[in-house]
Amino acid sequence: MLSGEDEWVPFSRRPEWSDVKPVPQDDGPNPVVPISYSDEFRETMDYFRSIYLSGERSFRALSLCSEAIELNPSNYTIWHFRRIVLEALDADLHAEKEYVNNIALRNSKNYQIWHHKRWLAEKLGPEAAEEELAFTEKIFAVDAKNYHAWSHRQSVLQALGGWQKELDYCDKLLREDVFNNSAWNQRYFVITKSPFLGGLQEMRESETRYAVEAILSNPENESPWRYLRGLYKDDPNLLICNNQVSEVCLKILKRKQNIVLALSLLLDLLCHGFQPISEIRSAVEALRISESEPSTSSLANTICGILGLVDPMRSNYWAWRRSHLPSEVC
Amino acid sequence: MESSPVSSSSPPSSVFSFDLPSAPHSSDHDQQPSLRTVTHLEQLRVEEKVAEIYRILNDASPHTKTIMMELWRDNHILFLSRGLNQLGPNFRILDASRPWLCYWIIHSMSLLGESLDIEVENSIIEFLSHCEDKQGGYGGGPGQMPHLATTYAAVNTLITLGSDAALSSVNRDSLHKFLLRMKDSSGAFRMHHAGEIDVRACYTAISVASILNIMDSELVVGLGDYIIRCQTYEGGIAGEPGSEAHGGYTFCGLATMVLIDEVDRLHLPSLIDWVVFRQGVECGFQGRTNKLVDGCYSFWQGGSLSLIQTLLPIAEKQTQSPLTSIEHQTLEGNSDGSTSQVQNPENEDMGTEKGDDIGFRFIRMGTRVAAPLFHSVALQQYVLLCSQVLEGGFKDKPGAHRDYYHTCYCLSGLCVSQYSFSKTPNSPPPSRAMLGPYSNLLEPIHPLYNVLLDKFYRAHEFFFGMKKRGTI
Ligand SMILES: [Zn+2]
Numbered sequence: 131m132l133s134g135e136d137e138w139v140p141f142s143r144r145p146e147w148s149d150v151k152p153v154p155q156d157d158g159p160n161p162v163v164p165i166s167y168s169d170e171f172r173e174t175m176d177y178f179r180s181i182y183l184s185g186e187r188s189f190r191a192l193s194l195c196s197e198a199i200e201l202n203p204s205n206y207t208i209w210h211f212r213r214i215v216l217e218a219l220d221a222d223l224h225a226e227k228e229y230v231n232n233i234a235l236r237n238s239k240n241y242q243i244w245h246h247k248r249w250l251a252e253k254l255g256p257e258a259a260e261e262e263l264a265f266t267e268k269i270f271a272v273d274a275k276n277y278h279a280w281s282h283r284q285s286v287l288q289a290l291g292g293w294q295k296e297l298d299y300c301d302k303l304l305r306e307d308v309f310n311n312s313a314w315n316q317r318y319f320v321i322t323k324s325p326f327l328g329g330l331q332e333m334r335e336s337e338t339r340y341a342v343e344a345i346l347s348n349p350e351n352e353s354p355w356r357y358l359r360g361l362y363k364d365d366p367n368l369l370i371c372n373n374q375v376s377e378v379c380l381k382i383l384k385r386k387q388n389i390v391l392a393l394s395l396l397l398d399l400l401c402h403g404f405q406p407i408s409e410i411r412s413a414v415e416a417l418r419i420s421e422s423e424p425s426t427s428s429l430a431n432t433i434c435g436i437l438g439l440v441d442p443m444r445s446n447y448w449a450w451r452r453s454h455l456p457s458e459v460c
Numbered sequence: 461m462e463s464s465p466v467s468s469s470s471p472p473s474s475v476f477s478f479d480l481p482s483a484p485h486s487s488d489h490d491q492q493p494s495l496r497t498v499t500h501l502e503q504l505r506v507e508e509k510v511a512e513i514y515r516i517l518n519d520a521s522p523h524t525k526t527i528m529m530e531l532w533r534d535n536h537i538l539f540l541s542r543g544l545n546q547l548g549p550n551f552r553i554l555d556a557s558r559p560w561l562c563y564w565i566i567h568s569m570s571l572l573g574e575s576l577d578i579e580v581e582n583s584i585i586e587f588l589s590h591c592e593d594k595q596g597g598y599g600g601g602p603g604q605m606p607h608l609a610t611t612y613a614a615v616n617t618l619i620t621l622g623s624d625a626a627l628s629s630v631n632r633d634s635l636h637k638f639l640l641r642m643k644d645s646s647g648a649f650r651m652h653h654a655g656e657i658d659v660r661a662c663y664t665a666i667s668v669a670s671i672l673n674i675m676d677s678e679l680v681v682g683l684g685d686y687i688i689r690c691q692t693y694e695g696g697i698a699g700e701p702g703s704e705a706h707g708g709y710t711f712c713g714l715a716t717m718v719l720i721d722e723v724d725r726l727h728l729p730s731l732i733d734w735v736v737f738r739q740g741v742e743c744g745f746q747g748r749t750n751k752l753v754d755g756c757y758s759f760w761q762g763g764s765l766s767l768i769q770t771l772l773p774i775a776e777k778q779t780q781s782p783l784t785s786i787e788h789q790t791l792e793g794n795s796d797g798s799t800s801q802v803q804n805p806e807n808e809d810m811g812t813e814k815g816d817d818i819g820f821r822f823i824r825m826g827t828r829v830a831a832p833l834f835h836s837v838a839l840q841q842y843v844l845l846c847s848q849v850l851e852g853g854f855k856d857k858p859g860a861h862r863d864y865y866h867t868c869y870c871l872s873g874l875c876v877s878q879y880s881f882s883k884t885p886n887s888p889p890p891s892r893a894m895l896g897p898y899s900n901l902l903e904p905i906h907p908l909y910n911v912l913l914d915k916f917y918r919a920h921e922f923f924f925g926m927k928k929r930g931t932i
Contacts, residue, residue, distance in 0.1 A: 156602045158590045160583040163561040165551045175555075179603055205556040206652055207604045245656040275751065276499065277699070278704065284702045309499035310751040315704040318693055323702065352737065352749050360693025394733075401779070433839050443743075447736045447833045454776050460559070 187218035217344035259290035370404035468869040529896030556600030564868035595635030609932030612664035627642030648684020663712030684722035695734030728775035742844030759872020832880035840895035
């Protein structure tokens with residue numbers, strides 16, 4: 131390849147480019163934020179500008195794009211032109227997939243590469259689903275929370291399919307790292323969107339058990355608490371009626387450790403009209419720190435008071451919550 | 461892990477990417493790795509580094525403490541002006557983001573109260589006009605395709621310069637046409653021709669449309685529906701429907717909804733709950749649940765909470781009513797239910813009731829409560845002690861390198877936390893709101909656009925005082 135660092139040959143000395151007149155960048159007379167480009171960068175971009183302006187759709191244009199992208203993979207103009215050339219040449223899209231995967235593995239947090247991958251996957255169609263899913267798994271093996279890769283995976287599932295093993299995959303990632311919030315988010319995506327699982331209504335009960343189990347083993351882990359709430363996002367009445375939910379709060383409160391998230395969920399339950407059993411009242415009572423707190427205040431009020439003390443980073447938030455409790459809460 | 465306090469300038473790996481790569485995993489940790497997950501181990505490592513810094517602060521003499529909490533203005537300005545004049549060859553990966561470099565540097569300087577020479581100002585105007593596309597919008601550099609993010613950066617830079625020459629250099633007619641070309645049938649926007657669709661694109665399009673007074677119904681239609689689909693079960697907003705709640709997109713989505721006067725369609729109580737929980741024991745913000753703290757989220761999350769301070773009456777109304785039936789409530793407090801207020805073709809003067817003048821009304825509302833919902837002094841501590849590089853510039857976290865992106869957003873986050881106890885966005889904060897000497901105080905910003913407030917007023921006078929474009 132010509133782009134190897136040591137053996138880079140200037141375009142001006144390549145016979146196949148002798149007919150092309152390079153176009154220098156017009157930065158104006160007194161440019162700001164000027165970058166001291168290397169000779170290789172400057173000349174490659176001068177030739178790119180030339181064929182971009184002439185609109186040349188050729189194999190040498192494609193290889194020039196590759197060289198330019200190698201120097202700056204976030205130049206969206208080059209990627210865009212590359213797609214135009216690929217379409218005009220009716221190029222081998224499988225070869226293109228190899229090419230872009232290779233770059234994505236080295237630049238996994240780049241918007242342009244993932245946009246290109248999405249464009250390509252949609253062109254390749256359902257047959258590409260399995261390989262695309264496998265590719266994101268390769269990325270997750272290094273960075274399990276790569277935002278672009280998760281978006282890509284979701285778009286592949288929705289556009290091309292491949293849902294069958296997705297819940298198992300989420301489970302696998304959560305077994306490896308139960309704090310991986312991206313995996314929890316994906317799990318929510320699957321149970322609400324998969325055509326094979328019957329939707330949130332079908333999954334709610336078993337997912338509640340799944341989240342509760344995760345909470346009991348790591349009550350300081352915010353992800354399953356938010357997941358649990360999310361299962362009832364559009365139906366707070368179901369949330370307050372499910373005994374599993376109030377019971378997990380009670381269990382954690384009784385341990386008297388990592389109580390913030392349990393109190394916070396309990397507060398939400400009360401705000402939605404939950405009627406607490408006396409055991410919950412006494413568990414909260416046992417956590418009261420400040421003696422000045424009047425014991426006549428409502429349970430929700432008491433909880434806000436405790437949270438203001440045990441969670442000082444958010445004391446203003448808990449004070450705000452306290453001053454805006456719905457009028458009918460317990 | 462060895463980490464030199466003197467870090468050289470190095471560009472971030474990608475642009476307007478809210479999430480920069482985390483540090484490599486250390487193998488010599490004293491915990492039992494088999495009992496811990498990757499997330500847990502990385503978190504512990506960062507907590508240890510931050511705790512060490514705070515330990516040094518606690519044990520320091522009062523004099524040293526003051527020095528530690530000081531904002532090193534001169535060094536920051538030096539670092540910034542150097543970048544404006546010359547950048548090294550390794551900045552080639554930001555070659556498609558040069559208007560961003562202008563914005564990060566110029567906005568940072570303006571926060572620090574530093575004014576520019578007229579020649580420098582003219583060079584910036586001239587350079588940005590070389591990035592402007594004939595068909596409208598600004599590209600990442602001369603000759604590049606127009607892009608919404610770099611258009612936002614260019615427009616905000618010119619507004620920050622603030623002169624008539626700077627403001628009149630924007631071709632609003634062609635920019636408006638460019639915005640319309642980027643509008644997708646989903647209601648959202650594409651970053652560039654045939655480019656990716658996400659919430660950043662929506663925000664950058666609407667922010668420039670709003671501040672340049674070229675907003676219209678065609679730009680707004682369907683946009684609120686798209687943003688609502690991006691609010692996740694966690695409460696925050698994702699880059700696109702289905703993705704994970706994220707600080708950068710939450711700011712972009714929230715600000716967009718305010719600017720199109722549909723913010724009451726978001727579920728604000730859960731959004732607030734999610735954002736306040738992103739501030740961790742390190743005192744700074746993380747971008748997502750269970751991710752590492754990062755200085756740039758001082759603005760993305762802190763800025764959202766600054767907006768929330770004005771929006772609390774709407775959030776409070778939502779708390780009182782059942783989750784499923786949120787009435788439409790505009791910033792003007794009526795329940796119109798439509799977006800028709802946003803367009804108001806007849807009004808050409810600077811009236812304060814116009815629907816298309818939300819940026820102006822938002823500041824004038826004066827309903828901010830006296831306390832922010834986050835710990836604003838703690839946030840200042842993270843920015844000043846963990847993100848500040850004494851030789852100039854700011855970084856993601858201890859052990860990382862400084863860059864212009866983090867310098868811009870750490871300073872912007874410092875700014876919103878300093879003014880978080882101010883009843884109006886520009887009234888001088890009480891000293892209890894400030895960490896360190898009062899001389900740390902930055903210039904106030906307009907949190908919807910992240911430009912200086914007085915530069916916003918200047919632009920407002922310029923673009924709303926003039927006759928509206930004939931094409932609307
Ligand atoms: Zn960052």
